[in-house]
Amino acid sequence: MNIGRRLIPLTAIAGLAALSACSATASGSVSSGGKLKVTASFYPMQYLAEQIGGSHVSVTELTKPGVEPHDLELTPRQVGALGESDVIVYLKGLQPAVDEAIAQSGVKYAADAAALTGLEDHGTEVDGKHHTTGDNDTGSTTEEDAGADPHIWLDPVKYAEVAKGVEKTLAKADPDHAAAYAKNLKTLTGKLDALNTEFTAGLKNRTSDTFITTHAAFGYLAERYGLIEEAISGIDPESEPSAARMKALHELAQKKKITTVFFETLVSDKTAKTLAGDLNLKTDVLDPIEGITSKSKGTDYLQVQQSNLKALQKALGAN
Structure with a gap:
């Protein structure tokens, strides 16, 4: 940022x-x-x-x-x-x-x-290993990526x-x-508990753990469900990936047999589509839900999260 x-x-x-x-x-x-x-x-x-x-x-x-x-x-x-x-x-x-x-x-x-x-800190990941500072091996982009990841709502x-x-x-x-707020909270947390159960069950039988996204917004979600997020950029959606990072992703996609590169609705999909084109991979939307627009796959947080789950199931070969 x-x-x-x-x-x-x-x-x-x-x-x-x-x-x-x-x-x-x-x-x-x-x-x-x-x-x-x-x-x-x-x-x-x-x-x-x-x-x-x-x-x-x-x-x-x-x-x-x-x-x-x-x-x-x-x-x-x-x-x-x-x-x-x-x-x-x-x-x-x-x-x-x-x-x-x-x-x-x-x-x-x-x-x-x-x-x-x-x-927690979630920087650019390489082969499942956490990196937060730039070096020639990881291709991580900025020192800023070493800061705490703010995307807690995705978990x-x-x-x-x-x-x-x-x-x-x-x-x-x-x-x-206060009583009304407590009642509404109980309803909301019930919905979030149900969503957590959906993700847990929906991703249980999968053929892959690794997915590629445009920027590192899904670290908490990945950690919660035992997945590995590989971000093209770091926490900042505007940062540009280094040549070393792109090379590492090419090698990783082939090694992990990754099928899909995810992009999001509020950030340019150019880099994601370039990487996907180079490797003949599919592209799909994984929404960090930073805002709801006409392009969102749902009208609220719960609906978009359910769309995210379906996208991950498809990309990871989950039954």
């Missing part, structure tokens, strides 16, 4: 936060209109807030559909609106512009997904852990509806 992207100046953020504080509730509880005002940094956080909050919340997403979350730049209007939130749900480290704005917002209740479950078990933390935050901000 490119930390050097343009951010709103701190002075502007502070000024807007001060102005917005005048219209926010003094206690940080339910705003006028009867609904808790929740701001979610991007789709996976929005989904949790909506599923748990139900009819008692009004959720605004900072990252619009079709925008790659890592690329987000906040407008002054968005920064001002952020300061009027009752609750913010975000994932620290994924979007530097959001992290900076939240730090200046003065909002009392914030749920940071990165603090609600354990994060249903970790996502459920985050959901529990979000529910606690909503309940603190709006204790009058």
Whole structure:
């Protein structure tokens, strides 16, 4: 993720936060209109807030559909609106512009997904071995890949852990509806438990463990179900693979008898299709679910995850 992207100046953020504080509730509880005002940094956080909050919340997403979350730049209007939130749900480290704005917002209740479950390092993998720094053997692309992998929502078990933390935050901000939030959480975690069971059973009888993706978004999912993710690029979807990395993938695809190179909906598929063409492999979509668009294979998180499962079953020869 490119930390050097343009951010709103701190002075502007502070000024807007001060102005917005005048219209926010003094206690940080339910705003006028009867609904808790929740701001979610991007789709996976929005989904949790909506599923748990139900009819008692009004959720605004900072990252619009079709925008790659890592690329987000906040407008002054968005920064001002952020300061009027009752609750913010975000994932620290994924979007530097959001992290900076939240730090200046003065909002009392914030749920940071990165603090609600354990994060791990997932860099570019080579033959199942973890590498996070660039060298001629691995072809890994940037030192940034050595950082913690933020894609926790792609593991249903970790996502459920985050959901529990979000529910606690909503309940603190709006204790009058705590029972409803607890009930909604139980329903959501039940769905995520069922999804985990689907993945476990659906990938049990497979002929291969290894899959290739455009960038390393599926490390948690792979670890959960005993798979090996081989990413063309690292954690940053915009990083370019080295010649050594491409050579390693050519050799790996032949050695592991890989059939498919996966690309995703919000990032260019050019490199994936080039690699697939060189090796006469198929291409398919494996969606990191960073946003839902008309190109998504499903209308929400659960549906897209089920589509991901079907794609992996096909690529890995699972019955």
